[in-house]
Amino acid sequence: MTGTEAAALVLEDGRIFRGTSFGAVGQTLGEAVFSTGMTGYQETLTDPSYHRQIVVATAPQIGNTGWNSEDGEALSAGRQASGDSNKIWVAGYVVRDPARRTSSWRATGSLQDELVRQGVVGIAGIDTRALVRHLRTRGSMRAGVFSGPALTDDAAMLQAVKEQPSMLGADLAREVSTDSGYVIEPVGGEARFTVAAIDLGIKTNTPRMFAQRGIRVHVLPSNASLEQILDLGADGVFLSNGPGDPATADGAVHLTKEVLGQGLPLFGICFGNQILGRALGLETYKMKFGHRGINIPVIEHGTGRIAITAQNHGFALEGEAGQEFDTPFGRAVISHTCANDGAVEGVRLLDNSAFSVQYHPEAAAGPHDAAYLFDRFTSLLEGVKK
Numbered sequence: 001m002t003g004t005e006a007a008a009l010v011l012e013d014g015r016i017f018r019g020t021s022f023g024a025v026g027q028t029l030g031e032a033v034f035s036t037g038m039t040g041y042q043e044t045l046t047d048p049s050y051h052r053q054i055v056v057a058t059a060p061q062i063g064n065t066g067w068n069s070e071d072g073e074a075l076s077a078g079r080q081a082s083g084d085s086n087k088i089w090v091a092g093y094v095v096r097d098p099a100r101r102t103s104s105w106r107a108t109g110s111l112q113d114e115l116v117r118q119g120v121v122g123i124a125g126i127d128t129r130a131l132v133r134h135l136r137t138r139g140s141m142r143a144g145v146f147s148g149p150a151l152t153d154d155a156a157m158l159q160a161v162k163e164q165p166s167m168l169g170a171d172l173a174r175e176v177s178t179d180s181g182y183v184i185e186p187v188g189g190e191a192r193f194t195v196a197a198i199d200l201g202i203k204t205n206t207p208r209m210f211a212q213r214g215i216r217v218h219v220l221p222s223n224a225s226l227e228q229i230l231d232l233g234a235d236g237v238f239l240s241n242g243p244g245d246p247a248t249a250d251g252a253v254h255l256t257k258e259v260l261g262q263g264l265p266l267f268g269i270c271f272g273n274q275i276l277g278r279a280l281g282l283e284t285y286k287m288k289f290g291h292r293g294i295n296i297p298v299i300e301h302g303t304g305r306i307a308i309t310a311q312n313h314g315f316a317l318e319g320e321a322g323q324e325f326d327t328p329f330g331r332a333v334i335s336h337t338c339a340n341d342g343a344v345e346g347v348r349l350l351d352n353s354a355f356s357v358q359y360h361p362e363a364a365a366g367p368h369d370a371a372y373l374f375d376r377f378t379s380l381l382e383g384v385k386k
């Protein structure tokens with residue numbers, strides 16, 4: 001069910017879409033981005049990488065499975081004193097046609113009620129096809145959703161939209177990272193390996209993938225130091241996904257260089273890929289409208305294999321498919337690119353001691369094509385330990 005209050009989505013270029021309120025009534029600001037996933041809205045809404053973004057669902061009907069207690073991806077929020085891994089991180093939600101009733105045996109409530117409970121402002125009933133075509137043509141941009149008393153005159157709303165900071169240059173990882181470290185134990189007892197996971201906005205399913213492979217995961221705050229990692233006796237390091245502009249993540253890049261200098265095995269996902277890339281000397285840039293969805297094809301150069309992947313990124317590394325280059329840590333290669341537009345989707349050291357991908361092998365939500373990367377990292381830890 002949607003609200004009955006009039007609402008407007010205002011884009012920074014002056015385009016306005018009018019609909020009705022969905023979720024909380026009020027005002028929210030963020031970068032308007034679209035996601036093409038047909039399923040998995042709960043995972044999307046709770047993914048910390050969407051912090052400060054207003055997400056537009058291209059799937060016209062949203063909410064039919066309601067909200068449940070299992071699918072939240074906001075792992076670190078669930079570890080704080082009063083936290084909940086179902087914390088919604090998106091700044092706002094834009095949909096065409098919300099489900100009028102919830103239909104799932106797992107549901108604990110409706111999406112509309114959860115958005116209200118968490119105070120997340122959304123809008124429904126707008127032409128999301130026209131909106132997505134606009135964002136594809138003009139690029140992701142600053143936006144606001146306004147409803148109820150916040151729905152004022154167009155000029156005032158547009159001014160509020162333009163006064164917010166851009167995603168370009170936004171340093172957000174520490175806003176979503178855990179305050180203090182915590183441990184996820186491996187499934188079935190004994191830990192074969194210990195991994196230090198740098199939490200830049202880590203998703204719930206990532207440590208779960210490690211735990212299923214007998215790995216104990218120490219999740220550390222975004223400002224963790226090399227000493228902390230060494231004190232844990234970590235066999236390897238993981239760099240998580242996360243929100244914001246990777247060009248601002250100098251601290252994580254510095255730490256990554258130190259880790260590479262120690263020769264510790266390293267694996268990165270999404271923001272983690274951008275950070276490893278930067279540590280290897282590559283630059284990042286803001287993409288026009290990014291990649292957000294769960295069916296994005298990626299080519300692995302060398303094998304020629306294609307994986308259908310889950311993605312959520314608005315920045316990318318500079319580079320060409322298969323390009324090799326020298327780094328202070330040895331020779332590296334652009335290992336993966338997107339089959340749709342050629343964007344860099346992975347990088348690795350040629351000796352395989354460090355690798356990362358721009359997509360989400362933990363796949364929550366999304367296909368499991370890339371889960372083998374967790375096995376590859378586990379084999380790497382095994383090889384080093386021997």
Ligand SMILES: NC(=O)CC[C@H](N)C(=O)O
Nearest residue numbers: 049241242270271314315
């Ligand atoms: N999911 C992520 O880790 C996103 C990384 C980065 N914030 C981007 O938008 O590109």
